[in-house]
Amino acid sequence: MTHNTKIDFIYLSEQDMIRAGVTDMPSCVDTMEEMFGLLYHGDYRMAGPNNDSHGAMVTFPEHSPFPTMPKPTADRRMMAMPAYLGGNFCTAGVKWYGSNIANRDKGLPRSILMFTLNDPDTGAPLAHMSANLLSAYRTGAIPGVGARHLARKDSRVIGLLGPGVMGKTSVAAFIAVCPQIDTIKIKARGQRSLDDFLTWIGVTFPQIVNVQVVDTLEEVVRGSDLVTYCSSGEVGDPNAYPIVKREWVKPGAFLAMPAACNIDAGMEQADVRKVVDNTGLYQAWFHELPKPAHHCVPVIGVRFMDMIAEGSLQPEQVEDIGKIIAGDAPGRLNDEEIILMSVGGMPVEDVAWGTVVYRNAIERGIGIKLNLWETPVLS
Structure with a gap:
């Protein structure tokens, strides 16, 4: 019996990725919503003993x-995120990436990413692709999925920290799922x-007729229907987040946080709904990290895990x-209702959007x- 052992794969540059639709945000939001359905029903695997790990990170000593080390x-790290x-x-x-905030001084993005897509049966490569846009769009799409299900339908005002x-x-x-937005x-x-x-x-987005540049976090949040913090910075002291x-x-606000964030005691109260993209992801982080874990990973869902450990939050109060x-x-x-959603980022998102773009x-x-x-x- 003869076998066809030939293996070809495709390489997709950043411009190839654009031509293949990586920047189609409405499609990306729909894809992430489909991915969450599979996640909820368990038809996925990520790394780690609970199959929910963010990935494996290389860090460097002081x-x-x-x-030459x-x-x-x-923000210096190298990381593999399989799923x-x-x-x-x-x-x-x-997804494999290296990250260093000093890259910006060289005219480069903070993180430089590549993604390899594989046949799950043989492990053969299907594609090797530029992944900065892939990662950026799948990350941004998650707040959109959250807003589709959790934001007020009449939301008009976005408050944004970090316009990167x-x-x-x-x-x-947000704009893909809340068509009445006209103010940022x-x-x-x-x-x-x-x-x-x-x-x-x-x-x-010419429909955004009112753009306000503000100086404080209070001005970002106050009066906004949708709030997102997207700034990068030093990790270690939650008081500095x-x-x-x-x-x-504002009553009725939806807050989606894909970057560093901390909350005051009022936001910790039970009447503020706390939603995460995948509880298992935060449990994996909490298991892997020194405590309090929010000192090591600055996304707000990790603070939720610290609160559970402290006894100030019940596990069932964190919703998927x-x-x-x-x-x-x-x-x-x-x-x-005020709803706060944590966005941690998962390699299954890269696999989902990478597969659509590859096809x-x-x-x-x-x-x-x-x-x-x-x-x-x-x-």
Whole structure:
């Protein structure tokens, strides 16, 4: 019996990814919603003993005898994020990236990412693709999925901290699901990112007729129907993370936090609903990290885990968005309800969106075909 042992795969550059639809935010939101359904029903696997780990990270010591070893500067890490996703996707993959906030001084993104998509049966590569846009859009789409199910339908005002890449994609996702949005309030760290965002919003979403640049977190939050914090910074002291105070929050607001965030005692109260993208992800983080875990991973869902450990929050008070999407838990209960959602980021999201973009590329003849081998030398 003869076997066809030839393996080809495609390489997709960033421009190839754009041509294959990686920046189609409405489609990305729909894809992430489908992914959450599979997540809720268990048709997935990620790393770690509970199959919910964010990934495996390489970190660097403060003091090393090796002069060429990287120093642990801000946001310095290298990480692999593997996953399998079933359903209509039925693919596996891994995102690999290096991150260093000092990259910005070199004109580079903070993180440089690549994604490899694989056949889950043989492990053969299907595609190797540029993943900065892939990752940015799947991350931004998650607040959009949350807003579709948890924001007020008449939401008009977005409050945004951090108008960088994540800020842009989160705003795009909000607009994809809340068509009445016409106002954005923005707090930025630097003038360059602010100017770039303002140009982008004017060209991309002309329906935004009111853009306000504000100076404080209170101004970002107060009066906003949708709030998202998307700024990066030093990790370690939660008191230095951007905070949300209950007195600032409008009744009926939906807050989606894909970056560093802290909350005051008022926001910790039980009448503020607390939603996460996947409880297992935060449990895995909590298991892996020193305590309090929020000192190590700054997303607010990790604070929820610390609160459970402290006894100030009951486990059942942390809700999964997948359960809400599946209809096994209620969405927004009333127009006054305040809902806070944590967005941690998961490799199943990369697999889902990467699979859609790969299939688009194959259908449209996009990418460079590369040969792994005709017949393996060792088998």
